[in-house]
Amino acid sequence: MGDQLNALTTIFTEFYYWVTIVIMFLIHVGFCTYEVGVSRRRNHLKTLMKNAMAIPLVTVTFFFFGWWIYFAFPNGPGIMGGLIPAPFAEAWNPLMGPHLSGVNPTETGVTPADALIWHRLNGVFWGAFLLFSITTASIVSGSIIERARSGAFWIIAVLLGSVLWILDAAWGWHPQGWMVKLWGYHDAYASGVVHAIAGGAALAFLIVLGPRIGKFRADGTPRDLPPHNTWLVCIGLFLIYTGFWGFYAACNIPLISPATIAGQITGDTWTATNIYLAPTTLSAITFNFLMALSGGMMGGYLISKGDPFWTFSCGLCGVIAASAGNDLYHPIQAMLIGAIVPAICYKLHYYVERRFKIDDAVGAVAVHGYGGFLGVVVAGFMLWGQPSSPYEGFAHINPLGNFAGACLMFLLGFIPTLIACKIMNGMGLLRVPAKVELEGVDFAINQAFEASVREVGTAEKAMIK
Amino acid sequence: MSTNGMTSWAVDLKDVGAIYPFQGWEVVLVILGFAFWIGWHIVQTRQENAEIAADMKADRSGDETRSAIDRYY
Numbered sequence: 324m325g326d327q328l329n330a331l332t333t334i335f336t337e338f339y340y341w342v343t344i345v346i347m348f349l350i351h352v353g354f355c356t357y358e359v360g361v362s363r364r365r366n367h368l369k370t371l372m373k374n375a376m377a378i379p380l381v382t383v384t385f386f387f388f389g390w391w392i393y394f395a396f397p398n399g400p401g402i403m404g405g406l407i408p409a410p411f412a413e414a415w416n417p418l419m420g421p422h423l424s425g426v427n428p429t430e431t432g433v434t435p436a437d438a439l440i441w442h443r444l445n446g447v448f449w450g451a452f453l454l455f456s457i458t459t460a461s462i463v464s465g466s467i468i469e470r471a472r473s474g475a476f477w478i479i480a481v482l483l484g485s486v487l488w489i490l491d492a493a494w495g496w497h498p499q500g501w502m503v504k505l506w507g508y509h510d511a512y513a514s515g516v517v518h519a520i521a522g523g524a525a526l527a528f529l530i531v532l533g534p535r536i537g538k539f540r541a542d543g544t545p546r547d548l549p550p551h552n553t554w555l556v557c558i559g560l561f562l563i564y565t566g567f568w569g570f571y572a573a574c575n576i577p578l579i580s581p582a583t584i585a586g587q588i589t590g591d592t593w594t595a596t597n598i599y600l601a602p603t604t605l606s607a608i609t610f611n612f613l614m615a616l617s618g619g620m621m622g623g624y625l626i627s628k629g630d631p632f633w634t635f636s637c638g639l640c641g642v643i644a645a646s647a648g649n650d651l652y653h654p655i656q657a658m659l660i661g662a663i664v665p666a667i668c669y670k671l672h673y674y675v676e677r678r679f680k681i682d683d684a685v686g687a688v689a690v691h692g693y694g695g696f697l698g699v700v701v702a703g704f705m706l707w708g709q710p711s712s713p714y715e716g717f718a719h720i721n722p723l724g725n726f727a728g729a730c731l732m733f734l735l736g737f738i739p740t741l742i743a744c745k746i747m748n749g750m751g752l753l754r755v756p757a758k759v760e761l762e763g764v765d766f767a768i769n770q771a772f773e774a775s776v777r778e779v780g781t782a783e784k785a786m787i788k
Numbered sequence: 789m790s791t792n793g794m795t796s797w798a799v800d801l802k803d804v805g806a807i808y809p810f811q812g813w814e815v816v817l818v819i820l821g822f823a824f825w826i827g828w829h830i831v832q833t834r835q836e837n838a839e840i841a842a843d844m845k846a847d848r849s850g851d852e853t854r855s856a857i858d859r860y861y
Contacts, residue, residue: 543831556821581801590800621828628835651792653808655817662824705809713797719790 332445332578339577340447346569347454349562351378354461354654357559358468361550361685365763366469371768373466373473380477381460381484382688385453387414389485393452396493402501411437411445419444434517451573455517458570460484462521463740465685467528470535470760475753476528479740483524491735495728499710502731506724507711511597512574512608512646512697515732523736524693525683531744532753534682535741536760545676553631560635567642571608571649574598586713599712603650603702611657615645626666636686637665640694644668647702647725660701668693692778693735699729 355374363371367733381389394409410432411418417430422442426433460480467476495502501510510516539545550556576596581588584600594602619641620634627633641661649657672689675681683689699748704726711720718724747753763769796824809819841858 444846502808586800587802589798590802592801594801602804602807618824621824625828625831625835629832631838649808651807653810653814653817655821656809658821658825706791709792709794709809710790712832717800719795 335576336474337443337447338452338769340444340573343569343573344380344447344454345459346448347409347451347566348569349571350454350458350570351375351461351567353559353562353564353566354458354464355559357556358465358685360552360555360557360559361465362468363548363551363763365769366766367765368768369473369764370468373468373471373476376458376463376473376477377464377480377484378457380481381457382453383480383490385456385487386419386449386551389456389489390419390449390452392486392489393493393497394491395498397497397517399494403504403507410434411441411596412449417451418442441653450470452492454573455492455513456484456488456571459488459517459521462518462691463525463685465530466525466683466687467532468684469764470754471528471532472752472755475744475747479528479743481522482743483736487524487735487739488517488520491520491732492747495732496598498598498714501561502728503599503711504717506728507718507720508724508728509599509702509706509709509711509720510647510699510725510728511603511650512571513601514643514645514647514695514702515729518643518646518695519699519729519732520695520736522688522690522695523733524740525710525736526681526688526692527741528736528744529681529683529688531741531748534680535684536757538682540679543680545680545682550632553619557631557635560639563639564642567639568612571612572605575603575605575608576600577605587715588713596652596713601650601710607651610647610648610654611645612642614654614658615641615649615661617657618663619644619665622662622666623669626669628697633686636690637669640665640690643691643694643703644698646695647698656705660705664694664701665690666698667697672707687752692736695731696729699725699732717783 351374355371358370358374359367361728385436390413391409391414394412395406397407400406410416413419413432416432416693417427418433418437418441422433422438422445424439424442456752463483464476492500493498495508495510496513498502500508534546537546538548545645567731574783575665576598578593579596579600580593581590584596586600588602596606597603616638620638620640623634623637626637641664644664645652645657652660668689671693672683672686675688676683681688700722703720703722706720709720711717744753754760759766790805792811794804794807
């Protein structure tokens with residue numbers, strides 16, 4: 324009976340994560356829709372492809388080394404110990420492919436214990452984390468539209484999606500991560516580990532890249548470059564909201580027994596947990612996701628005076644701001660955090676644009692970077708003194724730990740991206756030439772399209788009797 | 789000190805109730821939430837009044853309106 328219950332739990336967990344992956348794909352439909360809506364017509368197709376190709380590039384690299392980083396690096400390494408062996412996550416391990424619960428005599432690198440746990444879970448866990456990875460990379464994409472070279476973005480997408488974010492996840496989003504153990508870092512739904520790091524990376528990219536031609540007047544004041552299709556932009560954000568449900572569900576373990584957690588929890592009550600294996604419920608995140616979203620949209624509507632782009636963006640920012648503590652907040656707390664933080668981020672976006680001449684085409688640095696950063700900081704105060712983990716000896720959640728964690732997340736995105744962008748800029752690989760930017764990056768595609776239209780039209784007209 | 793009263797997960801989950809911070813302040817939270825909701829309607833109405841007033845002052849000749857109608861906007 325016990326074996327059957329364990330098997331059922333494993334298969335339920337496998338199916339649960341598989342569903343979250345499908346739902347999370349909508350985030351990327353949303354990102355593509357949103358970016359194309361913001362870009363001008365002469366840049367549509369390259370904008371679409373720039374974002375879309377992050378999906379396969381991050382996927383293959385996350386298979387090769389990203390997944391392994393998550394399990395190998397929780398100690399730093401060098402902060403609490405060395406690299407942790409994680410053979411089941413190595414790209415050449417038989418468990419990184421179709422596998423059942425046994426071990427063939429010829430298999431190397433697979434223990435019976437690993438096979439029992441990972442044969443059904445490795446692919447779906449990998450897939451769920453991969454979708455977080457692609458999301459992290461995609462966040463940068465929208466900021467840099469209409470002048471960044473696609474190839475430069477794709478290098479940053481791999482760096483961010485398959486190295487940097489998963490490194491910070493190993494540190495601060497793993498049950499044994501050193502930030503959780505030593506700092507009491509708490510970031511249940513990834514305000515910092517996904518959004519702040521991506522915002523930091525986007526800001527670094529924008530600093531090196533520079534603004535779009537025409538963005539700033541001769542006196543340095545910014546011009547508005549309105550989205551070519553605001554309706555499409557809002558639909559894109561709506562799709563991101565929808566995909567975000569999968570993101571939230573995938574941050575939980577759906578069903579686990581106290582014995583399996585092997586921490587301090589006593590009794591026999593099975594539970595869902597957050598990523599740190601601390602108890603939570605799907606009801607908690609349903610309450611808080613919707614209330615934070617609502618707070619963000621209501622606050623965003625007022626601060627932007629009903630601007631559709633910013634109302635939707637602030638809704639997203641509201642969720643991001645509350646995400647660090649949405650396993651534990653009261654729904655009204657989530658709503659108020661979701662209302663206040665996006666209003667601050669909205670103001671910061673325009674301040675930074677005016678003061679530092681940063682041309683963030685979609686406001687990603689504000690929505691994800693500042694929103695994620697502030698969300699982690701707020702959680703440190705709101706959840707002060709609570710246990711960060713079900714295991715003994717971990718630091719409790721505290722403001723200093725979360726503030727330091729938020730800084731680390733932002734800088735882990737900012738500094739490596741700044742260096743990589745400066746190198747690419749020095750090699751002439753970061754930005755398209757001004758002539759190409761003015762023509763539009765789709766110029767050749769559009770010329771070919773018009774030539775085809777003319778030729779087909781001429782041929783068809785010749786057949787009219 | 790802990791904002792939800794828990795300092796450890798060394799408990800039997802069947803004995804644990806609410807886990808959100810600042811328990812006992814629910815009524816205050818609801819009042820704050822209510823104030824936010826009512827305040828939202830007040831501010832939104834003012835903003836919309838100002839927007840409509842600006843629209844009323846615009847396009848006195850009606851040319852832009854006729855143009856929009858012609859373009860089926």
